[in-house]
Amino acid sequence: MHLANSSELAFIILQIIIVLFLMIHDWVPMGTLNDVKGVLSQNTVKQNLIITLINTIPFAVGLIISLVYAGKPYPLFVKMYLVLAYGTVYW
Secondary structure: OOOOOOHHHHHHHHHHHHHHHHHHHHOOOHHHHHHHHHOOOOOOOOHHHHHHHHHHHHHHHHHHHHHHHOOOOHHHHHHHHHHHHHHHHHH
């Protein structure tokens, strides 16, 4: 994988951080950022796993697509997917 520049590297690193955070934030205590006991008191482990997958998959797909096209110009569908995936976070 050859990255085009340092901003692309930063973008991919930030995507990795987001995907990792989404995967673990309902499972691993992180001080005041989450309440694992509260989450697990309201959801079964199976429900929590499903919720984690639903929340993580769109961003993991975006990360994978970004890695596939790293160092190359992103096709329009990649740009649109990333804008939609990350744009919905702020909706």
